[in-house]
Amino acid sequence: MSPGEPEILILPTAADASEVAARRIAAALTAAVADRGVGHWVTTGGSTPGAIYRDLAGPGLVDSVPWDSAHLWWGDDRWVPPEDVLSNALACWDLLLRNVPIPLDQVHPMRIGEALAAGVGPPAVATQYEAAIRAEHLPLDPAGFPRFDVILIGVGSDGHLFSVFPGSATWDDPSWVQAVPAPSHIAPHVARVTLHPRVIDATNLPIVVAHGTGKAPIVGRIFGARASERDLPALLARRGGALWILDEAAATDLPAAVRAASVD
Ligand code: 6PG
Numbered sequence: 001m002s003p004g005e006p007e008i009l010i011l012p013t014a015a016d017a018s019e020v021a022a023r024r025i026a027a028a029l030t031a032a033v034a035d036r037g038v039g040h041w042v043t044t045g046g047s048t049p050g051a052i053y054r055d056l057a058g059p060g061l062v063d064s065v066p067w068d069s070a071h072l073w074w075g076d077d078r079w080v081p082p083e084d085v086l087s088n089a090l091a092c093w094d095l096l097l098r099n100v101p102i103p104l105d106q107v108h109p110m111r112i113g114e115a116l117a118a119g120v121g122p123p124a125v126a127t128q129y130e131a132a133i134r135a136e137h138l139p140l141d142p143a144g145f146p147r148f149d150v151i152l153i154g155v156g157s158d159g160h161l162f163s164v165f166p167g168s169a170t171w172d173d174p175s176w177v178q179a180v181p182a183p184s185h186i187a188p189h190v191a192r193v194t195l196h197p198r199v200i201d202a203t204n205l206p207i208v209v210a211h212g213t214g215k216a217p218i219v220g221r222i223f224g225a226r227a228s229e230r231d232l233p234a235l236l237a238r239r240g241g242a243l244w245i246l247d248e249a250a251a252t253d254l255p256a257a258v259r260a261a262s263v264d
Pocket of ligand 1: 044045046047048049075076077078088153154155156157160161162163
């Protein structure tokens, strides 16, 4: 069966792309809360989410989100203390969570700081994080993975998403959350904890955001001839129902037919 194609939006600038992403996340959470009384958002790491956090916490959007019924999760995090600049949670605390009225028991960072203090490793945090997700009783997809309402995804220059790198062993382990050894081919070279890539299949709305010329080659490759998801994990989000939000610079290498079907 064909996985279908995502909606692709191409915005003039990175700031425009971030603003649209923030609006879509806000709308997805609002719709989920209207529908089921709760909205589950998985965010990402790297440099992409910072401006999106600022927009969500800004005057135009902050009051539109039903924060008291929202849950925030992370798709992956790095094996560093939460106050380390490499932590995927740090920017979120600084730019979003300090500034929005989300109940703290609905914010679900990976417990890496506690694990470091206790001297336990990434597998323990992965097990604990899966238990935390299970405790919220999200609906499951037919393959048994949790259906988050919206997932924000960044793409690495090698085509990884979350901390699922090309050739990742995560596919062969059905655990929802897994420990990942430090990648040697891409920085930062620290161990990670990541959600299973099949969580992308299960989610209602995967939103991929990519901006800058540095992302153009990998975005072009993802929308070229279909390859194996194991070799190019970001292909998981090249499917119907997903949304890609690019700026002009990141869209430079899109095949002409894909570009023609996108929305400027
Ligand atoms: C991480 C990530 C990772 C990230 C991409 C894009 O912890 O590294 O969550 O999947 O989203 O590498 O990173 P940038 O936003 O920095 O381009």
